[in-house]
Amino acid sequence: MSGKALLFSPWQINDLSLKNRVVMAPMDQYSAQDGYINQWHTHHYISRAIGQVGLIIVEVAAVCANGRIDPGDLGLYEEGHVAGLAGIVEQCHSHGSKIALQIGHAGRKGILKDTQLLAPSALRFNAQYALPKEMDQEDIKQVISAFKLAAVRAKHAGFDALEIHAAHGYLISSFLSPLTNQRSDAYGKDRALFLQEVLEAIKEAVDLPLLLRISAHDYHPEGNTPEKMAQLLEPLDALYDALDVSSGGVVEAPIKVYPGYQLSSAQYLKETLGKPTIGGGALEEPKMVQKIIASQVVDAIYLARALLKNPFWCFNAALSLGQEIEIPKPYARMVHL
Ligand SMILES: Cc1cc2nc3c(=O)[nH]c(=O)nc-3n(C[C@H](O)[C@H](O)[C@H](O)COP(=O)(O)O)c2cc1C
Numbered sequence: 379m380s381g382k383a384l385l386f387s388p389w390q391i392n393d394l395s396l397k398n399r400v401v402m403a404p405m406d407q408y409s410a411q412d413g414y415i416n417q418w419h420t421h422h423y424i425s426r427a428i429g430q431v432g433l434i435i436v437e438v439a440a441v442c443a444n445g446r447i448d449p450g451d452l453g454l455y456e457e458g459h460v461a462g463l464a465g466i467v468e469q470c471h472s473h474g475s476k477i478a479l480q481i482g483h484a485g486r487k488g489i490l491k492d493t494q495l496l497a498p499s500a501l502r503f504n505a506q507y508a509l510p511k512e513m514d515q516e517d518i519k520q521v522i523s524a525f526k527l528a529a530v531r532a533k534h535a536g537f538d539a540l541e542i543h544a545a546h547g548y549l550i551s552s553f554l555s556p557l558t559n560q561r562s563d564a565y566g567k568d569r570a571l572f573l574q575e576v577l578e579a580i581k582e583a584v585d586l587p588l589l590l591r592i593s594a595h596d597y598h599p600e601g602n603t604p605e606k607m608a609q610l611l612e613p614l615d616a617l618y619d620a621l622d623v624s625s626g627g628v629v630e631a632p633i634k635v636y637p638g639y640q641l642s643s644a645q646y647l648k649e650t651l652g653k654p655t656i657g658g659g660a661l662e663e664p665k666m667v668q669k670i671i672a673s674q675v676v677d678a679i680y681l682a683r684a685l686l687k688n689p690f691w692c693f694n695a696a697l698s699l700g701q702e703i704e705i706p707k708p709y710a711r712m713v714h715l
Contacts, residue, residue: 382672386701389677391620391654394538394587396476398432399671400692401656403682404480404541406437406451413440413453415462423466425689427473430703433678434475436466438482438543441524444493445483447548454481454528463535474704478589479532482543483521485552486510496521497552498559498566504630518565518572521549526579533584540580541589544573546627551593554610555628557601570610577617591622594643597631604643608650620654622680623647635660638670645675656680664695
């Protein structure tokens, strides 16, 4: 293993130091009320911090009330949302984890009742979804301002980084894909323009590291591929700090899911764009995860469902791989009876 990175070794996203290469992927808990966190969120995130996850990415928080995907989404569209999030940040920090917040807008995939959905083009996701309004210049301006304000609030809450949700067919993602963006104006000619303006607005307002979560593949013959996504993102190089590579969700398309199914896309984007890259998908087995890190396919791996099943995944993984991990004092007898 000498010279090869260990899963439980530190890494950096620019100035942000992380104690290991395990990232908790953002996972909507559908449990908030009016965007406010509650006891569930507190227990959910702090247990993963006790479990020594290096970077926790808090589930998507909507930048406007009508930009929620589900009525149980977190929000950051009111000043009042900040205090609860700040409490989670402080407690995760006390266990040595870094914590980022994902911010986003549902776009055409919202399921709130009596809400006008917004999208680059007036195309519904499927028959169960409402028809979205094609965004005009004023809508675009308002949503960009909402992203900016949410970023300022996230900074006030003490987050170490922000993740922009540009994946899974939600608003930003639907601007990026040719399947959902059929505009003839500047936002259609350059499908990355909306994302660019969101990133520029955020960067102007806060100095937080910016992670970008994208769908590298639409799994559709006319959709985005890792190659097309690299072309879209190349001009945005100076506007974000790390990539978090997911896939799908833009249109209904079958996805072949197997351990590491998105890693070849992540590796391609890491090599082409040269950014610190987080990859994952159906990962769980520590030896496989260690091999991915050692062979530098990506810089860090994300786990979603594996961390739902076991908040203490890192303890088992580090112990089974024979790597060092900090064990909180009250749990020391996990290894020494
Ligand atoms: C309950 C649940 C909620 C999710 N919510 C989000 C979310 O808020 N934002 C996001 O980008 N992805 C979300 N995802 C996708 C995960 O972050 C992850 O990409 C996906 O589950 C694949 O990783 P896994 O195979 O390790 O579970 C969610 C997944 C689950 C299971």
